[in-house]
Amino acid sequence: DVKVTQSSRYLVKRTGEKVFLECVQDMDHENMFWYRQDPGLGLRLIYFSYDVKMKEKGDIPEGYSVSREKKERFSLILESASTNQTSMYLCASSQPGTTYEQYFGPGTRLTVT
Amino acid sequence: AQKITQTQPGMFVQEKEAVTLDCTYDTSDPSYGLFWYKQPSSGEMIFLIYQGSYDQQNATEGRYSLNFQKARKSANLVISASQLGDSAMYFCAQKTGANNLFFGTGTRLTVIP
Numbered sequence: 001d002v003k004v005t006q007s008s009r010y011l012v013k014r015t016g017e018k019v020f021l022e023c024v025q026d027m028d029h030e031n032m033f034w035y036r037q038d039p040g041l042g043l044r045l046i047y048f049s050y051d052v053k054m055k056e057k058g059d060i061p062e063g064y065s066v067s068r069e070k071k072e073r074f075s076l077i078l079e080s081a082s083t084n085q086t087s088m089y090l091c092a093s094s095q096p097g098t099t100y101e102q103y104f105g106p107g108t109r110l111t112v113t
Numbered sequence: 114a115q116k117i118t119q120t121q122p123g124m125f126v127q128e129k130e131a132v133t134l135d136c137t138y139d140t141s142d143p144s145y146g147l148f149w150y151k152q153p154s155s156g157e158m159i160f161l162i163y164q165g166s167y168d169q170q171n172a173t174e175g176r177y178s179l180n181f182q183k184a185r186k187s188a189n190l191v192i193s194a195s196q197l198g199d200s201a202m203y204f205c206a207q208k209t210g211a212n213n214l215f216f217g218t219g220t221r222l223t224v225i226p
Binding site for chain 2: 033
C-alpha cells in the first residue's frame with residue numbers, strides 16, 4: 001500500500017514564526033502536492049512538484065514556499081506564519097499514469113495564534 | 114478555468130438505502146478525468162472511484178458507482194446499501210493539465226441508523 005506520512009497531526013505556532021511541514025511518501029512517486037483545506041472551500045492546491053528540485057505554483061501559493069531535495073520528501077514552508085494560514089494541510093503523491101489518482105497523508109492541522 | 118460544483122453541503126440517508134451525491138464540472142478539454150474521494154472524521158482522503166472522459170461505461174467499485182452524463186457534464190456518485198461507516202465528507206475532483214486535481218467544496222453525508 002502507498003503510504004504518505006506527514007510530520008505532525010497538530011501544530012500550534014505563533015504569528016511571524018517560520019513553519020516547516022514535512023511530507024514523505026514511500027512509493028517512489030514522481031508527483032507530490034500540498035493542499036490546504038478550509039470549511040466551505042474544499043481543497044485548494046498550494047504547490048506541486050513533478051520531480052526533484054522542481055516546483056510549480058498552484059492556485060494559492062502566496063505566503064508559502066516548498067522544497068523537494070529528495071524524491072520521497074516534499075516540504076511546505078510558511079516563511080512568516082499568519083493567522084489566516086490556520087488551516088488543515090494535506091500532502092498527496094501520485095504517479096503519472098492512466099488515472100493519476102492521488103494518495104493523501106493524514107493531514108496537519110495548523111493553528112497560528 | 115476548471116470548475117467543480119457540489120451543490121449539496123449536507124445529505125442524510127437511511128442505513129441500507131441508496132444515496133446520490135451530485136457533482137457537475139466544466140471544462141473545454143476533451144480529455145479529462147473525474148474522481149471521488151471520501152474524507153472520514155479522521156481527516157485522511159480516501160480515493161473511491163475514477164471515470165475517464167473517454168470511458169464508455171460508468172465506473173463501478175463495489176457499492177460505489179459513478180453516474181457519468183457527459184452531455185450534462187455531471188459525474189454523480191451513487192452509494193448503494195448505505196452503511197454507518199459511510200458517514201463522511203465526499204469530494205468530487207477533476208483532473209486538470211497533466212497531473213493536478215481540482216476539488217469541489219464537498220458534501221457531508223450522514224447515515225442514519
